[in-house]
Amino acid sequence: MGMNMQSRSGGAGHGGYRRAYRPMAEINVTPFIDVMLVLLIVFMVTAPLLSAGVQVDLPKTEAGPVADKDEKPLEVSVNKKGDIFIGETKVTKEELTVKLSAITGDDFERRVFIRADQGISYGDVMEVLGSINKSGYKKVALITEPSVPAKK
Numbered sequence: 001m002g003m004n005m006q007s008r009s010g011g012a013g014h015g016g017y018r019r020a021y022r023p024m025a026e027i028n029v030t031p032f033i034d035v036m037l038v039l040l041i042v043f044m045v046t047a048p049l050l051s052a053g054v055q056v057d058l059p060k061t062e063a064g065p066v067a068d069k070d071e072k073p074l075e076v077s078v079n080k081k082g083d084i085f086i087g088e089t090k091v092t093k094e095e096l097t098v099k100l101s102a103i104t105g106d107d108f109e110r111r112v113f114i115r116a117d118q119g120i121s122y123g124d125v126m127e128v129l130g131s132i133n134k135s136g137y138k139k140v141a142l143i144t145e146p147s148v149p150a151k152k
Helices: 017-021 030-050 093-104 122-134
Strands: 074-078 084-086 089-091 112-116 140-143
Touching (some): 074 093, 112 122
Parallel strands (some): 074 112, 112 140
Antiparallel strands (some): 074 084, 084 089
16 A cells, blocks of 8 residues: 655645745725825815805805916905904904005005905995005905806
């Protein structure tokens, strides 16, 4: 009775160990997904903070956008109550031109955007616009919401 000593490795010569050390060809995407979810949460939290701080219900018009060549134009906002803000800082009508001059350093070429709530009177908006214009700023623009064209 003789025993057969043939290996089943198919002539690999290493006794089947070659298969155990084969490099893994799959990419582990779990860390990538974790990083993307963290970035998504960060953007979801910071995106609302990037909008203007003063809540103003802008009127809708069909006017085209103003060509903005300035780095950062100043925003003067007038809310429903008639309160005036430069950026997010509340000012009075008397302080408006003084604070604008202090911020711009008397750079009268700086663009000033006025955001006024549609619920306040036209006279209040024109009073703010007139005082800014009277102090020397010639690049003053009114900001509106674009109106949605009617579907035909």
